[in-house]
Amino acid sequence: MLLTLDLNDPRPLHEQVAAAVRQAVASGVATPGQRLPSARELAAALGVNANTVLRALRDLRDEGVLEFRRGRGVSVLRPPDGRQVLLRRSRELLEEAGRYGYRPEDVIEMIKELS
Amino acid sequence: MSYRSRFLAVCGAGAVTAGALLVAVPLWLRPRLPEPLAVHWGPSGQADRTGSFGTAMALDLAMLGLIVAFLLYAVLHRDAADHPDRRRPVAALLAGAVTLVLAVRAATLAANLDRPDWRAAELPLMPVLFILLAVVAAGALGWAAAAHGPVPPPRETPAGPSMRLAAGRRTVWVSSAVNPWAGAAALAGVAGAAVVGLLAWLFPFAGLGTALPPLVIIGLVGAIVHRVGVRVGDDRVVISFGPFRAPARTIPLDNLRGATVEDRQPYQTGGWGLRGLPGRSTIMIRGGETLVLRYASGGRLAITVDDARHGAALINALLAERVQAP
Numbered sequence: 501m502l503l504t505l506d507l508n509d510p511r512p513l514h515e516q517v518a519a520a521v522r523q524a525v526a527s528g529v530a531t532p533g534q535r536l537p538s539a540r541e542l543a544a545a546l547g548v549n550a551n552t553v554l555r556a557l558r559d560l561r562d563e564g565v566l567e568f569r570r571g572r573g574v575s576v577l578r579p580p581d582g583r584q585v586l587l588r589r590s591r592e593l594l595e596e597a598g599r600y601g602y603r604p605e606d607v608i609e610m611i612k613e614l615s
Numbered sequence: 616m617s618y619r620s621r622f623l624a625v626c627g628a629g630a631v632t633a634g635a636l637l638v639a640v641p642l643w644l645r646p647r648l649p650e651p652l653a654v655h656w657g658p659s660g661q662a663d664r665t666g667s668f669g670t671a672m673a674l675d676l677a678m679l680g681l682i683v684a685f686l687l688y689a690v691l692h693r694d695a696a697d698h699p700d701r702r703r704p705v706a707a708l709l710a711g712a713v714t715l716v717l718a719v720r721a722a723t724l725a726a727n728l729d730r731p732d733w734r735a736a737e738l739p740l741m742p743v744l745f746i747l748l749a750v751v752a753a754g755a756l757g758w759a760a761a762a763h764g765p766v767p768p769p770r771e772t773p774a775g776p777s778m779r780l781a782a783g784r785r786t787v788w789v790s791s792a793v794n795p796w797a798g799a800a801a802l803a804g805v806a807g808a809a810v811v812g813l814l815a816w817l818f819p820f821a822g823l824g825t826a827l828p829p830l831v832i833i834g835l836v837g838a839i840v841h842r843v844g845v846r847v848g849d850d851r852v853v854i855s856f857g858p859f860r861a862p863a864r865t866i867p868l869d870n871l872r873g874a875t876v877e878d879r880q881p882y883q884t885g886g887w888g889l890r891g892l893p894g895r896s897t898i899m900i901r902g903g904e905t906l907v908l909r910y911a912s913g914g915r916l917a918i919t920v921d922d923a924r925h926g927a928a929l930i931n932a933l934l935a936e937r938v939q940a941p
Binding site: 504505 | 844
């Protein structure tokens with residue numbers, strides 16, 4: 501399973517880990533039914549604490565993306581809700597636009613130009 | 616004369632010399648040997664089995680024939696002479712095997728020499744140690760001697776998959792492969808060991824304790840080969856075995872020049888487990904998707920693991936990045 505963490509992300513680590521797993525599921529790198537590596541393995545690979553990974557996985561379970569099964573570990577239940585993913589990405593986009601001095605209306609104009 | 620012919624000629628000359636020694640020396644010493652010969656010794660150094668002179672010689676020549684057959688197979692069929700990473704183990708194996716046959720025959724003859732009867736032939740521990748030392752030394756010599764010779768031009772590594780890495784991001788890949796049969800064997804071994812241990816403790820007179828070590832070994836080996844995990848990140852590839860991720864092996868990316876994906880089945884690698892010689896080995900947990908790591912030194916290591924395509928892509932991307940920004 502391929503995971504990407506943003507090194508400049510100011511959010512708490514567990515949210516970043518959750519975002520990385522969510523992104524992997526949303527992009528189809530991890531498919532429904534697929535078993536995730538154990539929390540300890542993910543933690544070792546990402547270089548974070550195992551509890552941080554567990555917290556991220558529990559958040560994703562509550563979102564309905566992952567499924568915890570006794571004795572079978574954690575597996576992918578279904579891709580995250582498209583609207584939720586897009587909302588999250590849009591929020592990130594607006595934040596980045598703000599850093600460059602663009603207002604949300606400017607971003608909307610840009611999107612209109614593109615489509 | 617090509618290097619292969621010279622390799623065969625040198626090895627062949629060695630085999631012929633060994634064969635001549637195995638025939639001539641025993642025949643020369645025959646008047647001073649008992650009939651039958653003592654051919655096997657117990658731990659105390661006392662002879663416990665006999666064989667006729669003719670059988671012993673036939674056995675030696677048969678062993679030599681097997682060694683020569685292996686030589687021919689390795690050189691003619693597997694191109695062992697042309698690749699240093701194959702030539703060295705083959706030469707070490709041949710030298711060690713021939714030395715073993717010669718040394719065992721020499722020790723047997725020395726033990727039987729001038730004895731009136733095979734029961735008087737004694738084989739103390741020291742010669743046995745010398746035999747082992749000689750075999751190891753011959754193997755090392757063979758290895759060293761085969762280091763000289765042609766090195767084939769490095770073949771183009773088949774380009775594996777790759778991916779684009781975004782700046783300011785840390786990308787890792789974690790995957791594993793599981794063999795349910797080995798897991799079942801591990802469980803059976805551990806459960807069996809527990810039951811036998813309990814019974815042995817309850818009935819200490821029944822001699823059940825001897826069954827314990829094999830069961831514990833089955834349990835341990837089963838647990839270790841039940842699962843292989845691979846993780847790629849930063850500057851290394853880590854391969855770990857078993858549910859506790861130990862033992863583990865770390866390979867720095869500096870030692871790699873690429874990774875590819877192949878499809879491998881146990882019948883191609885010779886079975887399950889760790890297969891092949893160092894530099895050409897395969898960690899075969901289950902048939903199917905296999906991640907092949909290519910060492911900068913020319914060797915390769917194959918690991919059967921799920922989702923190998925993404926792993927190979929990440930390794931290749933990380934390597935490309937290192938070349939661009941040293």
